[in-house]
Amino acid sequence: MRSSLRPLGATLAALAVAAVAGCGADDAGGGVDLSQPVHVDVTAPPPTKLSAYNLFAWDPATGYTFNPTDERVVPYDLNAPLFSDYALKQRAVYLPPGAAASYDPELAFEFPVGTVLLKNFAFAPDLRAPTVGTRLIETRLLVRYPDGWQPLPYVWNADQTDAELAPAGAFEVIDFVDDAGQARTANYLVPQKNQCETCHARKPTPTASPAIVPIGMKARHLNRSYAYGGAVGTTNQLERLAALGMLTGAPATATIPAAYDLRPLDTGGVAAIPPAELDAAARSYLDINCAHCHDPNAVQGITSQLFLGHDNTDLFRLGYCKRPGSAGAGTGGFEFDIVPGDPDTSILYFRLSTETVGAMMPLLGRSVTHAKGAALIHAWIAAMPPVDCTTM
Amino acid sequence: MTRLTFTAASLVVALAACGSDENNFPTNSCADVTGTCVQIDGGDVAGLQTTVNTLSPNTTIVLGKGTFAMTNSLTIRAAGVHLIGQGIEATTLDYATTAAQVNGVDVQGNDFLVQDLTVQDAPKDGIRVEASDGVVFRRIRATWTTPSDSTNGAYGIYPVKSQHVLVEDSRAEHASDAGLYVGQCQHVIVRNNVVTGNVAGLEIENTQYADVYGNTAEDNTAGIVAFDLPGNPIVGRDVRLRDNIIRNNNHTNFAPGGTVAKIPAGTGTFAMASRRVEITGNTYQDNNTGDIALISGLVIEPDTTKWELNTATIAGQWDDLGLLPGVGAGTITNFRSENIVVARNTHMGSGLHPDLNDPLQFGVLLILIYATNPVDSVLYDSVGEPMFNSTDAAMNSNANRICVGGNTGGTFASMNLAEQSASSQVPFFRPAAPFAPFDCTTLNGGPIADVVLP
Numbered sequence: 001m002r003s004s005l006r007p008l009g010a011t012l013a014a015l016a017v018a019a020v021a022g023c024g025a026d027d028a029g030g031g032v033d034l035s036q037p038v039h040v041d042v043t044a045p046p047p048t049k050l051s052a053y054n055l056f057a058w059d060p061a062t063g064y065t066f067n068p069t070d071e072r073v074v075p076y077d078l079n080a081p082l083f084s085d086y087a088l089k090q091r092a093v094y095l096p097p098g099a100a101a102s103y104d105p106e107l108a109f110e111f112p113v114g115t116v117l118l119k120n121f122a123f124a125p126d127l128r129a130p131t132v133g134t135r136l137i138e139t140r141l142l143v144r145y146p147d148g149w150q151p152l153p154y155v156w157n158a159d160q161t162d163a164e165l166a167p168a169g170a171f172e173v174i175d176f177v178d179d180a181g182q183a184r185t186a187n188y189l190v191p192q193k194n195q196c197e198t199c200h201a202r203k204p205t206p207t208a209s210p211a212i213v214p215i216g217m218k219a220r221h222l223n224r225s226y227a228y229g230g231a232v233g234t235t236n237q238l239e240r241l242a243a244l245g246m247l248t249g250a251p252a253t254a255t256i257p258a259a260y261d262l263r264p265l266d267t268g269g270v271a272a273i274p275p276a277e278l279d280a281a282a283r284s285y286l287d288i289n290c291a292h293c294h295d296p297n298a299v300q301g302i303t304s305q306l307f308l309g310h311d312n313t314d315l316f317r318l319g320y321c322k323r324p325g326s327a328g329a330g331t332g333g334f335e336f337d338i339v340p341g342d343p344d345t346s347i348l349y350f351r352l353s354t355e356t357v358g359a360m361m362p363l364l365g366r367s368v369t370h371a372k373g374a375a376l377i378h379a380w381i382a383a384m385p386p387v388d389c390t391t392m
Numbered sequence: 393m394t395r396l397t398f399t400a401a402s403l404v405v406a407l408a409a410c411g412s413d414e415n416n417f418p419t420n421s422c423a424d425v426t427g428t429c430v431q432i433d434g435g436d437v438a439g440l441q442t443t444v445n446t447l448s449p450n451t452t453i454v455l456g457k458g459t460f461a462m463t464n465s466l467t468i469r470a471a472g473v474h475l476i477g478q479g480i481e482a483t484t485l486d487y488a489t490t491a492a493q494v495n496g497v498d499v500q501g502n503d504f505l506v507q508d509l510t511v512q513d514a515p516k517d518g519i520r521v522e523a524s525d526g527v528v529f530r531r532i533r534a535t536w537t538t539p540s541d542s543t544n545g546a547y548g549i550y551p552v553k554s555q556h557v558l559v560e561d562s563r564a565e566h567a568s569d570a571g572l573y574v575g576q577c578q579h580v581i582v583r584n585n586v587v588t589g590n591v592a593g594l595e596i597e598n599t600q601y602a603d604v605y606g607n608t609a610e611d612n613t614a615g616i617v618a619f620d621l622p623g624n625p626i627v628g629r630d631v632r633l634r635d636n637i638i639r640n641n642n643h644t645n646f647a648p649g650g651t652v653a654k655i656p657a658g659t660g661t662f663a664m665a666s667r668r669v670e671i672t673g674n675t676y677q678d679n680n681t682g683d684i685a686l687i688s689g690l691v692i693e694p695d696t697t698k699w700e701l702n703t704a705t706i707a708g709q710w711d712d713l714g715l716l717p718g719v720g721a722g723t724i725t726n727f728r729s730e731n732i733v734v735a736r737n738t739h740m741g742s743g744l745h746p747d748l749n750d751p752l753q754f755g756v757l758l759i760l761i762y763a764t765n766p767v768d769s770v771l772y773d774s775v776g777e778p779m780f781n782s783t784d785a786a787m788n789s790n791a792n793r794i795c796v797g798g799n800t801g802g803t804f805a806s807m808n809l810a811e812q813s814a815s816s817q818v819p820f821f822r823p824a825a826p827f828a829p830f831d832c833t834t835l836n837g838g839p840i841a842d843v844v845l846p
Binding site for chain 2: 167168169171173187189192193194195197206299303305323324325327329330331332333334356357358359360363364367
């Protein structure tokens with residue numbers, strides 16, 4: 001019944017968008033007006049102000065308010081989130097009226113032209129109180145144009161009233177107290193536009209040309225609940241997107257794979273992960289933090305022949321007793337990527353835990369150590385049955 | 393009065409420098425360029441970064457005289473981009489204050505050219521060009537301002553996984569791995585460059601069809617080397633190292649780790665896990681451990697299964713090379729060094745002080761064998777030879793087709809590396825010229841053809 005009504009509503013909404021676009025409202029400077037629909041024009045150059053999209057309102061005191069028109073802006077979380085210097089993240093997806101993403105069991109969903117994926121990066125002075133004194137640093141958009149995804153970095157102004165398109169990125173030293181009460185200083189980098197490919201470029205096949213793709217918008221990452229509040233309450237994210245007509249082709253939720261839900265790690269640290277689940281937790285952590293490069297279809301990490309995706313079953317290429325190709329300073333003086341049972345001589349752990357420029361991993365997006373994440377990998381390697389790699 | 397006149401004149405000059413193309417672009421400018429061209433004043437980092445991140449294909453960017461204090465990589469992701477400064481002493485991209493873990497200039501885009509500028513103190517590699525077809529480095533310098541610092545970036549000039557690459561008239565200095573590193577490329581010319589103060593001066597890795605000539609490698613840990621690493625899907629072949637000067641490469645190894653940290657100081661050239669290599673017409677002088685070593689890849693990775701490559705995924709031509717099959721179905725291996733000609737080189741003053749600190753203790757072995765005598769100019773490890781005998785030439789095989797001869801001041805020795813240890817040394821086989829059975833003079837499959845770039 002619901003699906004038969006969608007096309008009409010979609011048509012009307014599309015007409016409304018077209019009418020607004022026709023007024024030349026782009027960059028009017030009037031700020032966000034959530035009584036109006038979202039405005040995305042894939043035939044024009046990207047607007048210089050983030051407010052021109054009309055995607056959400058931001059108030060440091062009250063947080064985010066997403067554009068409610070037709071419920072086309074849907075916030076979401078990931079089972080295993082990518083670590084970015086402890087930045088507080090808020091993600092959302094916007095789909096044009098009447099359009100839907102198509103489900104894929106493994107890869108990022110296929111999204112229609114006009115889709116916007118947005119990710120806000122914020123810091124608070126003390127991350128144990130993340131809503132006190134929160135400051136938005138940047139909003140990254142992935143916008144689906146007819147010829148593919150465009151990454152668009154927007155940097156927020158000091159007054160927190162709007163963000164400006166910043167193809168050159170930005171750099172800021174940020175002091176904060178982390179979620180465990182440790183004082184930290186991040187050399188926080190807003191990637192320049194061309195750097196987005198470092199993580200987002202992927203080859204459809206190992207020999208094809210790379211294209212920009214989303215990372216988190218995959219079934220296993222999205223398959224979890226979200227507290228939408230209001231009448232919707234808390235429900236599964238994939239089911240919610242399907243109910244809104246924004247996702248087609250998804251099978252019954254019980255048959256959809258799910259990455260390990262790392263929320264217990266954030267709250268309780270590695271002690272909150274049951275020993276029997278260490279492997280699943282660690283593999284999910286490596287999958288979201290590393291596999292956009294360390295994958296046979298990736299671009300940057302191929303030379304290493306180290307593959308950290310959730311589906312890699314080749315233990316050698318996962319790092320077991322594997323010597324790195326040309327890691328240089330990245331070895332920390334150690335021989336093997338993973339020495340089972342011995343995390344402290346494993347290059348994988350060294351590179352995740354060090355803060356030495358030239359040695360640390362991932363290449364971008366981390367200048368400080370993710371203490372709980374590193375502890376998870378440490379515990380995972382320590383729990384492996386010991387192997388003497390030098391005799392293999 | 394005189395003083396006042398002088399001051400006023402200085403002011404005029406200063407103003408002119410701000411506004412005048414002539415002063416900021418004395419050597420190269422958009423006036424020399426056909427097609428889209430953008431001039432960036434020296435030091436205008438924001439202008440440069442915005443330009444590069446909003447670039448149309450086939451754009452030339454001319455950088456003015458001065459130093460650009462970079463806070464992030466210069467990332468180029470468009471085809472046909474030319475990046476041109478005012479000369480290596482005039483235009484500098486300086487990454488001393490870049491906190492992010494990035495390369496200096498980071499390029500993916502066909503038909504790229506970089507010319508007439510210096511890149512210094514990059515956190516990772518100086519100039520890295522990846523997966524690009526048509527690459528020119530000309531009259532550039534990649535350097536780090538603190539010599540011998542293990543926290544310096546890994547590679548200075550670094551084309552990787554690219555085709556049709558020309559590196560000429562450039563300098564690479566003080567890299568903590570390799571100054572000029574050609575990795576997994578096809579069709580490469582590297583000529584008339586100077587590499588100095590690096591761990592490895594000039595490296596050709598897993599690369600096909602490379603002509604390396606007219607270069608000077610001095611004061612590195614190792615001078616000019618060619619090798620394959622295990623697991624890379626391009627099998628190195630057809631590498632010519634000719635007419636280079638490779639001298640005084642005795643720099644203490646300051647690599648922070650990895651395979652390169654195992655190279656003994658005082659190494660001129662080695663070919664490792666390599667085939668169809670010509671080392672000819674070079675001048676070797678005062679390299680304290682030795683001039684040329686021909687060694688098996690098993691020296692760094694003894695497990696042959698790690699050298700297996702699936703023939704379905706190998707890039708480029710390989711099926712004429714006679715590569716040993718692997719244990720796995722449909723695999724070959726590339727650990728063997730074979731089909732190598734070493735000829736017409738000149739050797740002077742090398743091999744007198746082998747490095748005693750290299751982790752593989754190769755230098756210690758050489759001291760035990762040679763004592764105070766000079767190490768032979770060309771050393772062959774004999775790995776994979778069915779026959780080795782220290783005294784009888786007829787009892788040595790040359791299954792790997794190693795051809796050595798016609799060198800000035802050049803001697804030769806092979807060793808039974810597998811039987812050597814710190815406590816027990818098998819004497820080397822040290823024949824007089826013409827070094828039979830290693831007196832062949834040609835490569836199987838014919839000489840290496842000239843590299844032709846479009």
